[in-house]
Amino acid sequence: MKIPSLVAVLLSALLFAGPVSARPANVTDPDAPRSLPASGPVSVSWSDPAQFTELRYSHNRWEAQRGDWVVKLAEHLRKGTEKVLPAGQRVEFNITDIKRAGDYEPWHGTSGQDVRIVRDIYPPRMTFTFVRYGSDGQVIDRGERKLVDMGFLSRGGNGLDSDPLRHEKRMLDSWIRRELNDQRRLGMR
Template sequence: MRPALTFFALCLLTPGSFAQSPPAAPVEVIYDNPEHFRDASLDSNGYERGADAYVMDELRNYLQTLGKRYLPAGQTLRIDIRDIDLAGRYEPWHPQAYTVRFMRDITWPSIDLHYVLSQQGQPLSQADAHLSDKLYLQRPGRRATSDRLYAEKAMLEEWFRKQFAVAQHTSS
């Protein structure tokens, strides 16, 4: 009996000794027909529809980070992204036509999506949303970042915070 107790004690002290499933991410992101998205590729010439893996992975990871930051414990969010139009455009008449996205007042980012917010498997709310940021060029800190999806991430963070952040109650 003693060897069994010793083995059990060692298992408790050894990290990762029992197979534990990682906690489910609070945000699940699904891309509906990304091959038909208006402009979701940083590597195309701007005339092809579709999304590239880099854009989809970056936005998925960012939305999951926002979920960890803003969703209360026990809530999950499913986001079905239906269309993406990235900020800026390629302008074929420039020398670096397909390596630089030119940011203009008329080329703001937009994302169409549907979301379902649930708690313990029960839907709390769901809706279609059209996100756009016509003032993306005036956002503070825009020039200080090298993130190629800065405008889209800032727009998503503002929407996420307004839509899902738990209100902080102050006692009087």
């Protein structure tokens, strides 16, 4: 293919592809989803992220609302729950609040105001409600959970984990292991 025809193909693809949004993802966008698409035995929805502690009390609201971190945490919660959920059971989650580990410290000046500083005084927190149904469709557990991982920085890691949500995901994994995977708690030996 000649260079001029390659340019023509690329230009026509761009022209006929429809509008392209160059703006980054924003969790408070009114068109952003408020639940994961229905799939499997675990459903996850969430309240308006603009009301989450992460945004309401952030020292840099503009940077805090960037990205799709709510969806990623909801997907992690779904995936982890599906791994331990006995066949036939299902769970419905509704996330009502999130505060990610770390915060922005604008007093560091313009060179550091957009950097999330992770210190032990900024632990990850999450609040959600859930309803767990047995294979017969009856409610076997329900409630509200307020998770906080005060020791998140002392948890072992390989030091190579660069996932910006690693502290929140580890907190969710711990809750799933502790509460959802404990069959004795539900009388299912």
